[in-house]
Amino acid sequence: MKVVVMGAGVIGVTTAYYLANQGVEVVVLDRQTGPGLETSYANAGELSYGMTSPWAAPGIPVKAIKWLFMKRRPLFIWPLISPTMWMWSIQMIRNCNAESYRINKSRMVRISNYSRDVMPDLIDETGIDYEGREQGTLQLFRTEKQLKGSRADQEILTEFNSPFEELDRDGCIVAEPALTNVRDKFVGGLRLTADRTGDCRMFTIALAEKAAEMGVQFQYGQSIRGIAVENGRVAGVDTELAGRITGDKYVCALGSYAPRFLKPLGLKLPVYPVKGYSVTLPVIDDAKAPQSTLMDETHKVAITRLGDRIRVAGTAEIAGYSNRLGPHATDTVKHVIGDLFPGGGDLGQAEGWTGLRPMTPDGTPVLGATQYDNLYLNTGHGTLGWTMACGSGRVVADVVLGKDPDISMDGLTAERYG
Template sequence: MKIVVMGAGVIGITTAYYLAKQGAEVVVIDRQMGPGQETSYANAGQLSYGMTSPWAAPGIPVKAVKWMFMKRRPLFIWPLISPVMWKWCAQMLRNCNEESYRVNKGRMVRVSSYSRDVMPDLIAETGIEYDGRQQGTLQLFRTAKQLKASKADQDILAEYGSPYEVLDRDGCIAVEPALAEVRSKFVGGLRLTADRTGDCRMFTIALTEKCIGMGVEFQCGQSIRSIAVENGKIAGVDTEIAGRISGDAYVCAMGSYATGVLNPIGIKLPVYPVKGYSVTLPVTNDACAPQSTIMDETHKVAITRLGDRIRVAGQAEIAGYSNRLGPHATNTVKHVIGDLFPKGGDISRAEGWTGLRPMTPDGTPVLGPTRYENLFLNTGHGTLGWTMACGSGRAVADTVLGRTPEISLEGLTAARYQK
């Protein structure tokens, strides 16, 4: 059986790996010249199993208004004349209630927990290196109000069996000793002990090499013009250079760009590109640098240790398909690393990056079958593509090959958006 996978980010590559592992002939198409060149390139590096939750939550509309007036605000909304953007925002607001939040979170946790369970097997099978660590995530609270508000998160973590620790200031310093330098700037934290970290791009490139060794064919530098439909089935993927590439089945793992090829064939997904920023800088003093991931609750910025580097990522900018990296775009993430770990890394050597997260208004990815019997989806993971990659890749691969996935896809397919 020949499968065509559209997209060579971490989602597409994990899907290709699990397909090839089960004996399928696989072709991967991507417009970039190599794997992991877009959203997978320089994300936060978090494998956020404990922090899996939708952005659409009770209280978010009020918080969003407050964020817009912060000097170093985590949210930007550009007033574009875009019906698609405003419709997506309205859909997200409709999910900002307790009932929707619990349904959506349950669906997301189903995928992330499965991913957490299967990823160690993939690492053991392949032996790939990706600067991985297993030291958890520390959600850092600068105010007593934030610490008190975390009780709601603790209740949800307990409900879903996600291990955590509530830490005072000294407890935070015990797990992240470098914070002793700035102990007056925070009051406590919530540590998610099952979370891991790692370089998503390094993982994607290494897994690509394993896929090549398994016989997977890569068609890089091939922009997809359209998906061809004949007699009610997908007949091929039309590219600008190679022409039509055909197979028995197809997986669309194109992130934010999935809608461009799916809309013309009648699959309407509310996947919108939410822009994020990061900087990567070298560690200059190990004793003064982070050891795992710290999430600054005030600025919604993650600081992650990746080997001899520090990755600092955050912000949400709703501005369409803009990849522009302005001269001041990374000021917020640079401020946070300088504020919490002033001696840990060399900010003057920070490399800036921006990428587009494929967000759904309910936060849940879109996996599995479509109205076409030989077209499958693996997109819409938002900020959690790295976290969910192995789980969603394996579940979708099983579905494509006619096997029953080990997790239910109920509520995860495109069917939830049908009227």
Template sequence: MKVVVMGAGVVGVTTAWYLARGGVEVTVIDRQPGPGLETSYANAGELSYGMTSPWAAPGIPMKALKWLFMKRRPLFIWPLISPTMWVWGLQMLRNCNEGSYRINKSRMVRISSYSRDCLPELIAKTGVEYDGREQGTLQLFRTEKQLKASKADQEILAEYDSPFEVLDRDGCVAVEPALAHVRDKFVGGLRLTSDRTGDCRMFTVSLAEKCAEAGVEFLYGQTIQSIDVENNRVVGIETEPAGRITGDKYVCAMGSYAPRVLNPIGIRLPIYPVKGYSVTLPVVDDEGAPQSTIMDETHKVAITRLGDRIRVAGQAEIAGYSGRLGPHATDTVHYVVNDLFPKGGDLSKSEGWTGLRPMTPDGTPVLGSTRLKNLFLNTGHGTLGWTMAAGSGKAVADLVLGHKPAIDFDGLTAERY
């Protein structure tokens, strides 16, 4: 059996690895010249098992309005003349209630918890290098109001058996010593002890090399022109410049670009590209740098230690498929890292980046089978592609291979739309 995987980001490459382990012939196609060059390239670096939750939550509409008027705001909305954007936004608003939030979160946790269990085995079998650390995530609260509001999150974490610690100032400094220099800027934190950190692109490149050694064929620089369908089956993919690529089964792992190739064949997914920003800077003082990940609750910015680098990522910009990195685009992430870790890194040598997060209105990715008998989906992971890659990759690969997946696909497939 031959399986064609569309997309060479962390989700597509991880899916290919599990398929190859299952003994089938695998071809991966991507329009970029190498693996992990889209959303996987410079994300926050968090494996956020404890912070797995949908953006659509009770109270978010009011918070979003407040964010729009902040000087260093975490949310930008450009009012485009785009029915797709506005329909997606309305669908998200409809999910901003307690009932939908709990359903959506339970679906997402199902995937991320499974991914948390799969990743150590994958790393042990492959020996991939990715600047990984296992020191958790510290959600940092600048106000007492934020600290009190975290009790709702604590209840949900306890409900899903996700370990955490509530820390005062001294507790925060104990796990992140560099915060001692700015202890007057926060009141406490919530530490998610099962979270990991690591460079997503480094992982993707390393795993792609292992895949190639196992016989996986990678065809880069290939733009998908169309997917050909006959008798309720995919019979080929027309690409430029390689031409027609065929297989027995197909997996779409194209993130934000999945709707562009699936809509023409009648599979309509409410996935919208939400732009995020990051900067990566070298560590110049280890004692003044973060040791793991700190999430600044006020600005929704994550600061992550990746070996001898610091990755600072955040913001959400709703602006369609724009890849523009404007002159002031990274001002907020610059501000936050300089505010909390002024001695840790060299901002004058920072590298800016922007990428598109494939967001569904309910937060849950779209996995599994479709109405076409040999087409499967592994897309729409939003900000959690790195977190969910191992679990969703293994589960979808098992489905393609005809094995019973270890997780239930109820509520995860395209049928929910």
């Protein structure tokens, strides 16, 4: 069997690895010059098993309005003349209720926990290095209101078997000693002990190399023009340089761009690009730098330690497919690292980046089979592609091969959108 995987980000590469690991001939297509050069390039670095939640939650519409008026706001919305954007936004708002939140979170956690469980096996099998750490994530609360509000989240974490610790100010400092220098800026936190960190792009490159050693053929610089359908089945992937590339089965792992290629096939997925920003800066004083991952609840900014570097990521900007990195785009993330870990990293050497997160209105990715019996999906992971990569890659590989996956696919496929 020959499988063509579209996309060489962390999702496409993990899918290719799991297929090749079961003896499948695999070809991976990507328009970039190598793996992990778009959304996987400089994300937050969090393996956020404990923080797996849909953005569409009760109270979010009201919070979103408040965020839009913050000086260093976590949300930007550009009022584009785009029916797709507004329809996606309406669908998301419709999911902002308690019942939908619980359903959507349970689906997301199912994938996230599975990914948490299978990733160590992949690391043992391959021996790849990705600057991984297993010291958890500290969700930092600057106000008592935030701390009290986390009690509802704790109930859900308990329900879904996600270990955590509620910490007072001193407990937060034990978890992240450098916070002692700013102890007056927060009141407590929630430490998610099963979370891990690591460089997603480093992981993607290393896994692609292992997959290539197993026989996976990576064709870079191949811009896809379209997916060809003949007699009710996918007949091939048309590229600008190599013409039509054919296989027995096909996996679409194109992130935010998946809807552009699937819509002509009658597959209208509500996956929309939500832009995020990050900066990466060198550590200059280890005693003043973070040791693992911290999430600033006020600004919705993640700070992650990656070896001798610090990655700071956040902001949600709804602006279509724009990849523009404006002069003030990273002001918020720079403010947070300077505010919480002053002197830990060199902001003067901070490298800015922006990427498009493929978001669904309900937060859950779209996996598995489609109406075409040889076309499969692995997209729509939003901010959790790195977190869910191993789990969704293994699940989709099993579905492609006609095997029963280890987790239920109920509510994870395109069928939930009709």
